[in-house]
Amino acid sequence: MRKGLLIVLSGPSGVGKGTVCxxxxxxxxxxxxxxxxxxxxxxxxxxxxxxYFFKSKDQFQDMIARDALLEYAQYVDNYYGTPRDFVEKTIxxxxxxxLEIEVQGALKVxxxxxxxxxxxxxxxxxxxxxxxxxxxGTETQAVIDHxxxxxxxxxxxxxxYDYAVINDEIDAAxxxxxxIVTAEHCRRERFLADYAELQAVIEKA
Amino acid sequence: MRKGLLIVLSGPSGVGKGTVCxxxxxxxxxxxxxxxxxxxxxxxxxxxxxxYFFKSKDQFQDMIARDALLEYAQYVDNYYGTPRDFVEKTIxxxxxxxLEIEVQGALKVxxxxxxxxxxxxxxxxxxxxxxxxxxxGTETQAVIDHxxxxxxxxxxxxxxYDYAVINDEIDAAxxxxxxIVTAEHCRRERFLADYAELQAVIEKA
Numbered sequence: 001m002r003k004g005l006l007i008v009l010s011g012p013s014g015v016g017k018g019t020v021c022x023x024x025x026x027x028x029x030x031x032x033x034x035x036x037x038x039x040x041x042x043x044x045x046x047x048x049x050x051x052y053f054f055k056s057k058d059q060f061q062d063m064i065a066r067d068a069l070l071e072y073a074q075y076v077d078n079y080y081g082t083p084r085d086f087v088e089k090t091i092x093x094x095x096x097x098x099l100e101i102e103v104q105g106a107l108k109v110x111x112x113x114x115x116x117x118x119x120x121x122x123x124x125x126x127x128x129x130x131x132x133x134x135x136x137g138t139e140t141q142a143v144i145d146h147x148x149x150x151x152x153x154x155x156x157x158x159x160x161y162d163y164a165v166i167n168d169e170i171d172a173a174x175x176x177x178x179x180i181v182t183a184e185h186c187r188r189e190r191f192l193a194d195y196a197e198l199q200a201v202i203e204k205a
Numbered sequence: 206m207r208k209g210l211l212i213v214l215s216g217p218s219g220v221g222k223g224t225v226c227x228x229x230x231x232x233x234x235x236x237x238x239x240x241x242x243x244x245x246x247x248x249x250x251x252x253x254x255x256x257y258f259f260k261s262k263d264q265f266q267d268m269i270a271r272d273a274l275l276e277y278a279q280y281v282d283n284y285y286g287t288p289r290d291f292v293e294k295t296i297x298x299x300x301x302x303x304l305e306i307e308v309q310g311a312l313k314v315x316x317x318x319x320x321x322x323x324x325x326x327x328x329x330x331x332x333x334x335x336x337x338x339x340x341x342g343t344e345t346q347a348v349i350d351h352x353x354x355x356x357x358x359x360x361x362x363x364x365x366y367d368y369a370v371i372n373d374e375i376d377a378a379x380x381x382x383x384x385i386v387t388a389e390h391c392r393r394e395r396f397l398a399d400y401a402e403l404q405a406v407i408e409k410a
Contacts, residue, residue: 120393163388164396176391183368183388186381188325191369 003193004091005184006113007031007098009177010106011121012154016167020121021100024174028181032090034099037063040078053083071101071108082109096181103157110160117184119177120161124168208398209296210389211318212236212303214382215311216326217359221372225326226305229379233386237295239304242268245283258288276306276313287314301386308362315365322389324382325366329373 011017025033037053039060048054055063060079063069072081082099090097099109103120110118134144158164163180167173184190216222230238242258244265253259260268265284268274277286287304295302304314308325315323339349363369368385372378389395 119391158393158397161393163391164393165391176387179384179387180391182381182384186324186368186370186385188363188366188369192363 002094004095006116008106008109008116008118009100010103015121015123017100017121020173023170027174032095032097034097036080037083038080070112071105118161119163120158122166207299209300211321213311213314213321213323214305215308220326220328222305222326225378228375232379237300237302239302241285242288243285275317276310323366324368325363327371
């Protein structure tokens with residue numbers, strides 16, 4: 001039985017991860033989207049298991065203690081995290097699952113799930129990257145220095161990823177991601193793991 | 206400047222490499238097809254540099270001596286081989302080049318060109334593979350044993366390849382190969398090699 005893939009889509013803040021992900025959702029309806037756990041209260045119209053898994057603080061801390069989260073972070077007073085069992089259940093059913101997450105969280109996922117496919121979304125061009133760093137030329141040196149530090153840190157994390165996808169045009173970026181998913185299913189190691197029967201034939205033939 | 210890829214398409218004899226390649230030629234007109242060198246005489250309508258590079262035996266042996274071939278083999282009285290300079294010129298121009306070749310030749314190419322993308326084309330199903338081995342049930346045990354040996358040898362070479370593509374349906378197989386080419390251009394190592402400027406920004410930022 002072919003296993004699904006965990007696809008982790010990350011990249012510097014502001015690069016357009018969310019937009020790419022929502023277009024991908026239309027182009028790849030077969031892809032499952034990872035649902036986060038959170039301790040914040042449900043908002044109007046939010047559904048348990050669809051938008052979030054809503055947890056009490058105790059429940060969430062218990063999940064942390066049980067290593068039941070691939071990653072988690074605290075924003076303001078609330079916890080947010082990626083439940084491991086939802087990811088594992090999905091891929092064991094042979095479905096691919098995508099996780100859209102910021103760069104630090106993605107690296108935590110990689111520690112627990114190194115067999116995932118880690119995609120780093122990049123800004124459209126070097127010029128655009130430089131512009132984001134230097135701004136409109138009206139920023140103080142301190143602001144530019146801070147942005148340089150952030151950009152250096154974010155971009156240097158690219159080395160931990162499997163793929164770099166330039167977000168020059170949404171459809172092109174989505175096409176590259178779709179290609180990566182198709183290609184990863186064809187990678188020899190994954191293929192042989194999925195087709196244990198074939199491997200047996202090869203060895204015993 | 207982005208470098209092209211050397212894509213090597215191989216697989217067991219009879220799996221349909223030639224058919225897949227000719228459909229791919231229509232679907233990916235931007236792909237360059239490797240032209241072989243040969244010592245056999247040109248047939249009617251064959252053009253130098255398009256169908257083959259036609260060489261004398263002396264010229265061919267000189268190419269062998271100069272290590273100017275990625276692989277070569279002798280069939281009947283003639284040599285056939287893959288000129289290295291045509292491959293290298295094409296990829297240095299940023300164009301992808303595909304080489305359709307039998308499994309042993311592909312492994313020789315891999316020795317000289319490990320950065321190539323090696324794709325192993327597989328028969329549509331395990332049943333089909335078993336059928337090819339056991340035949341229609343009318344074969345002698347000696348014939349079946351021979352086929353078992355050949356199949357074991359051919360299939361065991363899969364472990365040297367980067368990708369396994371099942372040739373269940375020509376269009377599906379071509380789509381997988383197209384996806385592999387797109388994905389390989391996004392692989393982090395290749396991407397960083399192609400975008401040295403970006404790497405400089407990351408390091409110096």
